[in-house]
Amino acid sequence: MKVVNGPGGGSFLVWTLLVQLVLCGSGVYTTDHTKSCILLSESDSERKVLNRLEPLAHKNFTAETTIGTESYTYVFQLCGDAGGVPGAGVIQYDSKKTETKPKVIGRYNATQAFGGSDWVLLIYTSGDTYGERCSKEARKAMIMISCDKKAGLGQMKVELEDRQRLQDCFYLLELDSSVMCEVPESHISAGSIILIIAFCLLAIYLIGGFLYQRLIVGAKGMEQFPNYAFWVEVGNMSADGCDFVCRSQNREDARAYRGVATEPLEEEPEERDDHLLPM
Numbered sequence: 203m204k205v206v207n208g209p210g211g212g213s214f215l216v217w218t219l220l221v222q223l224v225l226c227g228s229g230v231y232t233t234d235h236t237k238s239c240i241l242l243s244e245s246d247s248e249r250k251v252l253n254r255l256e257p258l259a260h261k262n263f264t265a266e267t268t269i270g271t272e273s274y275t276y277v278f279q280l281c282g283d284a285g286g287v288p289g290a291g292v293i294q295y296d297s298k299k300t301e302t303k304p305k306v307i308g309r310y311n312a313t314q315a316f317g318g319s320d321w322v323l324l325i326y327t328s329g330d331t332y333g334e335r336c337s338k339e340a341r342k343a344m345i346m347i348s349c350d351k352k353a354g355l356g357q358m359k360v361e362l363e364d365r366q367r368l369q370d371c372f373y374l375l376e377l378d379s380s381v382m383c384e385v386p387e388s389h390i391s392a393g394s395i396i397l398i399i400a401f402c403l404l405a406i407y408l409i410g411g412f413l414y415q416r417l418i419v420g421a422k423g424m425e426q427f428p429n430y431a432f433w434v435e436v437g438n439m440s441a442d443g444c445d446f447v448c449r450s451q452n453r454e455d456a457r458a459y460r461g462v463a464t465e466p467l468e469e470e471p472e473e474r475d476d477h478l479l480p481m
């Protein structure tokens with residue numbers, strides 16, 4: 203693209219501001235996917251753990267397991283419909299009979315989340331009930347998500363299907379992800395959100411004003427800055443204010459001193475005239 207007018211520095215400035223604006227936007231708007239998980243009992247600490255998993259949200263992760271002649275496929279999704287089954291966080295279906303209705307192992311409306319520095323244990327309960335085993339209780343899935351720099355976004359495997367017990371049966375899945383290797387972000391305070399918004403507004407003002415001045419008014423050089431005259435005035439006034447407050451020399455003296463150069467030359471003749479008139 204050819205830059206038609208203005209110095210190269212101008213378009214560089216615009217690009218810098220645009221990039222910052224995009225960063226602002228993404229920072230403010232992309233933290234909501236894990237909100238669709240409903241915690242068994244809402245707590246800030248569990249929410250924080252879920253927030254760390256944000257990059258994994260709403261993606262299907264699959265794993266297959268073979269026990270003897272049976273072969274099952276598991277699909278896990280963080281806070282979204284696993285394999286497209288409404289409400290399901292983890293589903294299981296027979297790999298050979300894909301047309302059969304999948305079993306819901308856990309639902310994301312009954313989530314628990316615990317975590318350490320580089321791992322998170324996610325528990326989905328409220329799954330379909332067992333037929334005969336495990337006291338006919340609801341199925342439950344535990345997903346151990348841990349740091350593995352080489353795993354990319356996520357690689358899942360089935361660790362254990364513990365259903366030979368009388369109760370408290372569960373399915374254990376393991377998901378290795380490089381997402382867990384990042385240092386948990388500190389919670390963004392209200393103050394910094396306000397700062398981010400103010401910064402975005404400033405960026406919009408500068409970019410919008412710049413484009414307006416450049417494209418519609420047709421300004422060039424420094425005048426492309428929005429409200430250039432106003433800001434120059436503000437700059438001058440604050441310089442004056444600073445001069446008034448900070449300068450060690452007394453302002454009266456300064457004026458008197460300045461006056462020596464100009465005023466006497468003009469005023470003295472008049473004064474002399476005044477003296478002369480009555481005579």
Ligand SMILES: *[C@@H]1O[C@H](CO)[C@@H](O)[C@H](O)[C@H]1NC(C)=O
Pocket residue numbers: 260261262284285286
């Ligand atoms: C997950 O898988 C289901 C079924 O294959 C599909 O309908 C859905 O679009 C997938 N979701 C994502 C986010 O890929």
Ligand SMILES: *[C@@H]1O[C@H](CO)[C@@H](O)[C@H](O)[C@H]1NC(C)=O
Pocket residue numbers: 289309311312328
């Ligand atoms: C989750 O949803 C299922 C079906 O929609 C419902 O049967 C179950 O009671 C819900 N669980 C919780 C903890 O709300």
